[in-house]
Amino acid sequence: MNQKQKNRIKNPLHKRIARELKQELGKNIAIFIFIAATIGFISGFYVADNSMRAAYDGSFEKYNIEDxxxxxxxxxxxxxxxxxxxxxxxxxxxxxxxxxxxxxxxxxxxxxxxxxxxxxxxxxxxxxxxxxxxxxxxxxxxxxxxxxxxxxxxxxxxxxxxxxxxxxxxxxxxxxxxxxxxxxxxxxxxxxxxxxxxxxxxxxxxxxxxxxxxxxxxxxxxxxxxxxxxxxxxxxxxxxxxxxxxxxxxxxxxxxAIHFTGNDMGSDKSMVTVLLYVIIVILAFIFAITTISTIDKESAVIGTLRASGYTKGEMLRHYMVLPIMVTLIASIVGNILGYTVFKFMVVDMYYNSYSLTTYETLWNADAFIMTTIIPAIVMIIVNLLVLNSRLKLSPLKFLRHDLKKNKNSKALKLPPFSFMMRFKLRIIIQNMPNYIMLFVGILFAGILALFGLMMIPLLNHNGDEIINNMKGNYQYILKMPVEIDNENAEKCIMGSLVNDMKGTRKDEITVYGIEKKSKYFSDIKLMDDAKSVVVSEAVLEKYKLKVGDKIKVKSEFTDTGYEFVIGDSYYYPQGLAIFMNSDRYREVFELDKDFFNAYLSDEKLDEIDEHLILTKITRTDMLKVTSQLNDSFGGMMPMLAGFAVLMSVLIIYLLSKVVIEKNTGAISMVKILGYSDREVSRLYVTATGIAAFLSAVISIPISYYVMKELYYMFMVEFSGWVSYYVKPIVFVQVFALTVVSYVIVAAFLYQKIRKIPMNQALKNVEL
Amino acid sequence: MFLKVENLEKSYKTGDSSVKVLKGISFEVEKGKICVLLGASGSGKSTLLNIIGGIDTADAGTIIIDGDKLEKMNEKATSLYRRNHLGYIFQAYNLIPNLTVKENIEVGAYLSKSPLDIDDLIKTLGLWEHKDKMPNQLSGGQQQRTAIGRAVVKNPDLLLCDEPTGALDYNTSKEILALLEEVNEKYQCTIIMVTHNDALKQMADKVIKLRDGQIRKEYVNEVRTKSQDLDW
Structure with missing residues (x-):
């Protein structure tokens, strides 16, 4: 062959790529759709967020916003x-x-x-x-x-x-x-x-x-x-x-009213960015694990090629082409979808929450880098690390199918379970890396699902608690003390201070001066000593304080500071509050001894002149937080739960498929021995079922605590507080989600096992 | 001398104990000759072949191929040495299942600076009408021919064959051996073939019999018997 002919030979291994894509069409399409949809939504989000952000930022000058x-x-x-x-x-x-x-x-x-x-x-x-x-x-x-x-x-x-x-x-x-x-x-x-x-x-x-x-x-x-x-x-x-x-x-x-929108846009952006990269890392690991399975299957071929002079780098590049190609194409398709379809969904989402001025779509280079270049880099890094650890083995080890790093590990002794149970446990132990990845995937999907499913019940629960614990159906805050004659009305003092503790948000805290023997606060134990106060549980939760700690607050307008010892906490779901008896209140804030500025009442107090009322708080006012949060999250939450189901199905399917493929020879052999398709499926599909079940069970408490921290980080940015609460049925729903995902996958796996021919075992021996 | 092996030693550790599989092996092979390494299972013949092929390392001793000392090479240089000088054939054909016959041969050609003409080689291999088939559409003999093509197309100086007929029937084995002879004559490559089939010693220029990691017998055939005339 002359040099010209030689130059015409491109790396023949490249010809495998398209064929491998076709051979693993199901897997590649599933990952492709998942990446394209995720990136589509996130790219759409970035574009919409960026365009609306520009409109929002521009509005300060365009509409000459006040100082x-x-x-x-x-x-x-x-x-x-x-x-x-x-x-x-x-x-x-x-x-x-x-x-x-x-x-x-x-x-x-x-x-x-x-x-x-x-x-x-x-x-x-x-x-x-x-x-x-x-x-x-x-x-x-x-x-x-x-x-x-x-x-x-x-x-x-x-x-x-x-x-x-x-x-x-x-x-x-x-x-x-x-x-x-x-x-x-x-x-x-x-x-x-x-x-x-x-x-x-x-x-x-x-x-x-x-x-x-x-x-x-x-x-x-x-x-x-x-x-x-x-x-x-x-x-x-x-x-x-x-x-x-x-x-x-x-x-x-x-x-x-001016800045919440801008802040929300910023925090949403960082939230979806984290979501994107976590999903890409998980998918990169799944890709790497499935590629490792292919490498193991092609061990002898790789050994031969390496023995013939192919370098480790050439093999590494070859096995990395497909995941990177799928990621890049999915990213590009995702970006196109982002600009054409998803952008409008996100714009609608913003317009449904905020009263925004008009905007123009701005093309966003950052979005392209964050949704195309960075995912490809993440895919490259994860695959490089995982595949390199396998491909660095010597050609001889590949030729001998000797790919286990820890050859001397002894077989784990199992309890005297039934033979079938021990068989299943052996399958789980043998495929532990896959099942660990399965656990990580189920945990992540579980966290997403928990978030998607918990918010609406949490808000409804909070609404119910506010109503059940409301101190009178009406709270009137007055411009000056107004005496009325109504048995239902109870005088009290209400004021507001702002939190003055380092490193925390400057929230308004309502301060209540409560009459002794209050009808509406009958269960509160107010302190008599000069410095102790009772705080709402929300104060303890939000600022991570405990009874005995000190709380520093100040007046918003005069900057006068106050320091109180937390003597007790009180369940008050309305939010951040400090309680003391009215006499103490007057003493602390140097008010006249008969001063009051509010009434608590179960009835509407029509006898108070409207001009003397500063604010009237009703049940509706109390519920408006719940109502708006419900409005803002209502549409997004089921989508998130649906996304979590898809992710669970994808992860369980891809990883259990690897387990089945890895055991094709063994499955074929047990069929030769006389096991029916049903029995074989029970062995291999149930093993994955046990792993999925255990992953779901273990991931529920972990999801609960991870979500608790995430929720804290999310809520701490808001003024006020809504306590973390997960309705018990939500745990059942999250668990059911994994079970449903597994049942869907099990049907596919059963078909796959049925199709494995008995001569497969013999073919492998021949190799 | 094309290949010179001196005092080669190799041990394998199994658990706490160590097994010496090569105990001071020394021999030489001239360029363009066929050398058959004979021996029973566990005699050390495959280990010896793997060390010559640079895919395993010796504990002691020297291998010089065409003037290059193998033990002085690092991993990258060894890989380059395999790429430029060696062709490997195994008992299991180890073809890439989703490449055609021609493409599998191209996998070898891609590595070489001066590959043989692929079409010409495919004709020599008797695979012309099968060149566009996938490995699973071929018989065992045809698959091994393809594997030989992949190794030979690089135009290697040294062709290492590890039980190339071990998985084949009598007639197919003879066809493969004839092909190796043809390749040896046509392209002048040196062949080292590991086998446990005693009959193959007659087609070699040089025969080395191994037992328990040592050379028990080493001789040169003055006249080689054609593989077609062998019987076992």
Whole structure:
């Protein structure tokens, strides 16, 4: 053969790739679909997240989002205004709140022309009385559309447009709420004429500020966070010093209605990235294990090729081509699906949760790297490590089929079980590496399934617990003490402090001053000593404290710090709370000896003048966290559980297939000895069944604790707390998921075993 | 001298004990000759062949092939030596099941800087009408021919055959031996063949009989008998 001819010879081993792909079509298609679907969803997620993130980030400048807002109990005086305007421009952002029904209310503003400008998504802004433009998400959840009539506070309005307010991208009615609530709370814009009509009733005097650029000062966007924070503090101090009647003060970085969306986008992204890489690592190991099985099967061929001069590197590259090829093609297909199909699913998911402004799709190079290049690299590294450990054996060992590293390991002595049971146990012991991988896969699928199945029952349980432990059906927080004559009403004091412990989120903690012999808190054991308080169990869980520890809190507006010893804990599922008796409360916070500012009551207290009520908390308010979380997770959770089932089926199928293939000779031989297909299947399929069953049993408590930690990491980012709870039936469901996966796989395996011919054993001997 | 083996020793450990399988083997083979290593099971003949082939290592002694000392080579150099100089044939044909006859032969050709003409070789092997078949469509003899083709196509200096007819019937065995003779004559490669079939000693230029890891008898046949005339 001349050099020209020689040059024409490409590595003939490459010709095997397509044939191996075809021979293992089932396995390769299953892994391909799984990777493509996972990457498709995640790539779609990255693209949508990136595009929406850009729209969200851009909205700060595009819609000129405020640097903060404060609410006063009256209109701001010229004197205070003048002092604040040394630092920032002040914009009226007055609003009223009108109820659609008992459960839903709308916060109504007039058009904002300078700060927090309105994004009109569809239709137009109202220009006449009795017209309103409503938040798109709230309208969607309330089944309202342009042209519909909506009754707000007894007045009918025609809906002229769908809007998004950039300072309400997450519909928080109160910045201290644990969760936004687009089902029960919305925002709207009316014409100036319409707003004028409200001024005779209750108006909330809210003002936005924007640090100004006058007198040679920089524009607020050019200031550092520290500089802005300093100015925001000056504004707050001015309001306090001037006794402006401050009801609420929220600097823009602390405003959940503005920032929750952005933070959620960030945390979602890291969550799906971790999910992607865990799945790719598991699939890479499965690929590696199935390839090891092929290598073992082709041991003599590899020995011959190595003896003929093929290097270890050439063999390694050859066996790595297929997994990398499948991963790369699946990644590319996944990316195409991501940009074309899944992106819209994720966009819908965001639009169903947040009141976002309009967006444009941005092509994302990072997404391509994270969903194509990195998975391929993970696949290469895992396969390289696993296959190299096998292919580094000498050619002679391959020729002799002597591939066990620990040749001298003695046979494990088994208890005197029946012969069939010992046979099955031997199969499990022989295939231990496969079954360990099976366990890891089932554990991971179990964690996913647990997450998918536990959240809705957890939220419902939390809702039930809140209702069952509610202290009165109504809680009225007053602007000033108002005496009423109603047996049902019990005075109490409510205030709020913020957590001031290092390394923890600055959460609002409700502080209760409770009357001695309280009817509503009859089971609480309040301390009499000066420094001890009772805290809700949520406080202990969230900050990892215990009875006897100290808790540091401070006033949000004055920065006055307080330190209490935790004397006892109290089951109070509403969230983070500190309890003390009312006298202690007045003493600690230096209040008049008869001061109170709230009523707890089982009945509606109509005798209190509406103007004197700061907030009325009902059962619905208590349940809005549950309701919104249910809304946000509701659609995603069954998908996650379904994904976990698919993953279980895939893992159990691929790994048990390896076990069957590895034992083809032995299966053929026991058939020759006279065992029926049914008996053989019982031996080999049941062995996998035992392994799957044990994996499921062991993985349930592990999943529980892993999920507990993950849940803590997830919840700790929220303001407030919902305790970890797994409904017992969920464990049964997670276990059933593995059993169902196994039953599906067992049917395939039975067919596979049936098809193994008896002469297979003889063929292997011939080799 | 093409191949020179001097004082070769090899032991295997089994559990706590050690078994010496080669006890100071020394012999020489000239280029282009056929050398048959005879011996019963456990005599050390396959171990000797594997050490010459660089897929096993000796505890002591020297192997020089065409001037190159084998024991001085590291793993990479040994692999290169096998790639450039050796062809291997085993009792089990060890063909790649999802490559055709021609492609299996190409697997050998790919390794060589100066491979033989593949089509010509396939004709010599008598496999022309089977060249596009998969190994499972071939008889044992045809599979072994393919394995010989894969080893020979590299145009190796040294062809190592470990019981090449061990799994074949009488007639097929004779065909394979004739093919090896033809290859030896046509391509001038040196052949070292391990067998326990005593009759094959007559087709060799040199015969070495091994027992318990030692050479019991070593002689040269002045006249080689054609494999077609052998009987056993």
């Amino acid at each position: 903060g807002n404060f609410e006063l109990d009256k209109e701001i005086s010229d004197e205070v205004k003048e002092k604040i305007e040394e630092y920032a421009n002040i914009y009226e952002n007055f609003y009223v709140e009108k109820e659609i029904d008992d459960q839903r209310k709308v916060r109504i503003f007039t058009d904002r022309k300078e700060v927090n400008r309105v994004c009109v998504i569809d239709g137009k802004l109202p220009d006449e009385k009795n017209q309103i433009a409503l938040d798109r998400l709230f309208s969607q959840k309330s089944n309202l559309k342009i042209g519909d009539m909506v009754t707000l506070g007894g007045t009918d309005y025609k809906i002229t447009g769908m809007i998004a307010l950039p300072d309400y991208s997450a519909l928080f009615s109160d910045n201290n709420d644990l969760m936004f609530d687009a089902t029960h709370f919305g925002v709207g814009i009316v014409s100036e004429d319409q707003f004028e009509t409200y001024k005779s009733g209750k108006v909330f005097y809210s003002y936005s500020w924007k640090i100004h650029a006058e007198d040679g000062r920089k524009k607020s966007n050019d200031l550092t966070d520290e500089q802005k924070e300093k100015i925001n503090e000056e504004i707050k101090n001015t309001l306090i010093e001037e006794n402006a009647g401050i009801v609420n003060f929220v600097a823009e970085p602390d405003n959940q």
